[in-house]
Amino acid sequence: MALLENIQDLHPAFLETLQHRFLDEARIEALRGFLHRGFPTRRDEEYKYTNLREITEKNFNFFPKEEHTLLKETIDELHLGEENFDWIVFVNGKLRKELSKISIENTELLSFNYALNDPNHKDVFDEYFNTIADADLAFTNLNAAYCKHGFFLKVPKNVVIEKPIHVFYLSQNQDENTFYNTRNLLVVESGARVEIIESHHNFDDTYVLTNSVTEIFAHPNAKADWHKLQNDSNTSFLRDHTFAKQQRDSQTTVNTFSFGGKLVRNNLDFIQEGENIYSFMNGITIIGDEQLVDHHTAVHHNTPNCESYQNYKGIYKGQSHGVFNGKVFVAKEAQKTNAYQQNNNVLLSEGATIDTKPQLEIFADDVKCSHGCTVGQLDEDALFYLRARGISKKEAQAMLLFAFANDAMQNIDIEALRVKLSKLLAEKLEVDMAFEDIFEG
Incomplete structure (x- = not known):
């Protein structure tokens, strides 16, 4: 497999592109972990309904050209509004300050690459980086081995960021299929508030594969909202995994809106470590042609008196294929848990399909948990x-x-x-x- 061989052979050259090398040992170990596991196949339960061969049999360039020809007017068309938003724009993996607008103060918002190469941030990376991302997963290991693009945001104690921050990941002017390993790290300290919107766009006819990993840390009484707006072309493959760790009295929301992309795999893992935590996951999928969107969610209720809500809607046209697998784990200590999970789907054509599987694993006896799924057509009446x-x-x-x-x-x-x-x-x-x-x- 050409992609697998390139992943192994190009890693030393990738490490040479980094200014500071304090994560080299961790990166090499992550690469070993990936090579040991290899890409998931349909023999793996977690990928039973999602075939990755269309990705793994292609060749991808690991070193995208930095030059681009995108105009500001093109970026403006992607904005949700100029007055009430800040935004950061990455083109071909590089932060473009001339296309970005950041008005927030007293807050560290940096490109991941800059923070990674700054010795002053070593302590932050030691404390947070790769501490909740699952090291048993192939794609997570691959990201840890190759991550360079993305952003780092630390919101100080009791700071409320009033304007949502829209993060754009754009790829353009690439002559070859291109592989991005995007890494985001969000730390929201006690009493702080922030709202993020994330978008990916490929402007080329060549393929883009994005392997994105995000780690969110919500400290006591923090509030973090993350909206994923996925509306890319049929030349885009996206594998996205977001891990959120919450402490007491915090609230975290991840909304995932999947309207396009050849193949999109979204994983969410929420880890509750404290009482009175609220976790929200919502999703809307509407796709057609031969597109595939696969949602895998998991909430880990480890402490008592917490709540989680999952609500996913799917609309499928053409020959499209949807997958939903939602898990709720309730530990023995997590008494008084309230967990809700619902997945509803509408099939608009005979060729559209959905595989849905809600799961509960409950080891506590004083809980309120419910789950359900529906698959059908529109109400004729x-x-x-x-x-x-x-x-x-x-x-x-x-x-x-x-x-x-x-x-x-x-x-x-x-x-x-x-x-x-x-x-x-x-x-x-x-x-x-x-x-x-x-x-x-």
């Missing part, structure tokens, strides 16, 4: 009701589908993001409708 009032079939279907997906957006407090999601839903459903106006009216 509701469709008839709307058609009888002069609404076209396509618009009636779109209205029902928006209502179906809408409750997975209810916890979003960024109005511009809600509007963007509504527009994307209309676009994917091929109707010219302003859902937000219809349903508010």
